[in-house]
Amino acid sequence: MIIVTGAAGFIASNLIKKLNSEGFNHIIAVDKFDNPEKNKNLEDLKIQEKVERDVFFEWLDKQDAKKVEFIFHLGARTDTTEFDIAILTKLNTDYTKKMWKKCIDMQIPLIYASSAATYGLGELGYDDDESKIPDLKPLNPYGISKNEFDKWALQQEKRPFYWAGLKFFNVYGPREYHKGRMASVILHAYRQISETGKMKLFRSHNPEFKDGEQMRDFVFVDDVVKVMIWLMHHRKNSGIYNLGSGKARTFLDLVKAVFKSMKKEEDISFIDTPADIRDKYQYFTEAKMEKLKTIGYPYEFTDLESGVDAYIKEMKL
Template sequence: MIVVTGAAGFIASCLVTRLNAANFNDIVVVDNFTAERKLANLKGKHLREYVDREEFFEWLEQHHEQVEFVFHLGARTDTTEQNRDVLNTLNLEYSQKMWQACVQYQLPLVYASSAATYGSGSLGYSDDDALLPLLKPLNPYGDSKNDFDNWAIQQPEKPFFWAGLKFFNVYGPNEYHKGRMASVILHAFRQIQETGSMTLFRSHNPDFADGEQQRDFVYVKDVVEVCMFLMQMRQHSGIYNLGTGEARTFLDLTLSTFAALGQTADIRFRDTPEDIRDTYQYFTEADMSKLRAIGYDRPFTKLEDGVTDYVRNYLVTGQYY
């Protein structure tokens, strides 16, 4: 059996699809299944069992001998969350308990970290362990992820294989439930369909023109390929960036969305909301050399190609992955 936490969410549900495609059908999905808006992400998938996240460790105690691998992708992912107690409970303490269980039962573990740990990027975007204690995230969400990364590398006892993945700006199908936290592509698609135009955040940094803010946008199908690679390799434990290694602008992203829809671009700007303005990242770009060095050699999907696939094959048709 393969365990996937956060399984009804965006990235994890895409991973379940990819596992099914590789004939892994004994998948135990773990989540808070009361959020009905996410359940469509699991419809039609081959699954072994649903386990509520609050009951998981009791379940694992009974079934650990049958578990082959753990993907811990569940978390509180709202980057505007200010309740540190919630973030500590779900992102730090739950992950610590997962780590300790994987040590106890000798289970390989891949868990979700985040590029939010890099903060303003003043120290760059290297996934070198030596930089972890020096990073200063810009929000409590980033703090919670960085706290766990630092805790993990300091542990004297570790799973026999483990990897933390610092996800950059992931986009793609199955993020329909994410609301404000969904990718700009989903917001652009909806706005273009409704109004024929798209409104982006204005830059409040003199070094960046409006729409020229840059992020490392990575297609979710590439993300799950990396997860599959790590599951099959099970060596070279550590924390790895997961982006494309190439920053692109929000204008690039939005223009690609208009092009995928076959519509003339009409892009407007509004002020960045005050609740995120001071913690806004203007540039992110993953240093991918560490993952490449352990043998991951697949090319990452070009932004224009990923947006076209997402828009035409999922957003226009209403399909899930």
């Protein structure tokens, strides 16, 4: 069996779909199954059992460890505007520590979700060199909670026999419709253009960047899933890895790709960045991806225009 936490979520449900397509149908889906919209992500998937997040460790203790092939721990509180430190510590840091210790005790390989939010404003760059992790300065409590676990993991003498922490950059693609404000700009653009024929982007409040030329490393969810499954089979070179496309692109590039895919005439305007996120806004992110490639990862990443087009076509179905 393969265990996937956060199973009803965006990345995890895409992962389960791909696992199913490769013949892995004994999937244990772990989540807090209290969101009917989010739970729709699981309706077309082959799952052996659903386990509530709060009782997962008790459930795991009753299993034959030899039957657990892998754990993908993707469940977390991912809202970057969440400021309740206690909730983030409980769900993102402490829960993952418990998962780590169980994987050691039961000899189960582990992949867990870190985040590019750990890099803050990128003062130290976006290099997944583990020696730099203690010096990173995340901008929000979510990023802090993820970085705290990364730091803790690197300090441990006892580790799962194989483990990888993945710093997800700006992931986009199908099955994110439930995420509200935290959904990708592509989904927001598709909805806004469908309703109004126009798209409003955040104005730049940084003199080094023109309006719409803020840059992000946008990575297609299919590529993210492909990396995770490759690592599951590879099971060597434990450590913390960036997971982006390796190529920063502007929000204007992204929105123009959405207009083109929707076959609509471009109509783009700008509004002020909300005050509650303005002083914590990243103007540039770009994953250094050499580390993953040096361990043998063989696949290219989808370019933004191709990824946007594939996503838009799926939304139209």
